[in-house]
Amino acid sequence: SAVISQKPSRDICQRGTSLTIQCQVDSQVTMMFWYRQQPGQSLTLIATANQGSEATYESGFVIDKFPISRPNLTFSTLTVSNMSPEDSSIYLCSVEVGGVTEAFFGQGTRLTVV
Amino acid sequence: AQKVTQAQTEISVVEKEDVTLDCVYETRDTTYYLFWYKQPPSGELVFLIRRNSFDEQNEISGRYSWNFQKSTSSFNFTITASQVVDSAVYFCALSVFILTGGGNKLTFGTGTQLKVEL
Secondary structure: OOOEEEEOOEEEEOOOOOEEEEEEEOOOOOEEEEEEEOOOOOEEEEEEEEOOOOOEEOOOOOOOOOOEEEEEOOEEEEEEOOOOHHHOEEEEEEEEEOOEEEEEEOOOEEEEEO | OOEEEOOOOEEEEEOOOOEEEOOEEEOOOOOOEEEEEEEOOOOOOEEEEEEEOOOOOOEEEOOEEEEEEHHHOEEEEEEOOOOHHHOEEEEEEEEEEOOOOOOEEEEEOOOEEEEEEO
């Protein structure tokens, strides 16, 4: 299993600003994933982040809006740039551990943009 | 492309009733995993069960049971003797291997809001 810590747990931000969300895992993992959950909606994959390479973004998500860093095997950040109220969502980090196809999730970051 | 359908948007039951949450999936992959997750009001995602595409054995774990049928592409979840603490949104998800870059990508259904009342 894996324990994932996300920071911040919640934030209220002004439109036009940026927020960086941190995801820390208690063990080394190859794959890290970032998801967005808009209010009352399901989870949608934003991007997959491998250590040492550029993140792979899903359709509808671009690096300029959601830059991702993956400096090592236990840490990743997602930045939500130039925020608008439509970015208000829960953002979740998840990982796979040891090739086991079971995604572990952080507790999420509740973002409200005003 | 993968797709997961949870036709039930909201279910309300009285405590101690049994409730079944439906999930239908679509994929062209022959190897895949199916999941159920629970999301209580606090927002975190709680893993409940994983099944791979080669394991159609159904299982009972306490008050939870699962019915996986490849012939109908369904992966239904049943809570027996529901309790108020079961109130949450339940997500069914499908995972397939990502050829480019590796890893397994999860596709979620839209979720079913379960309300268990006294």
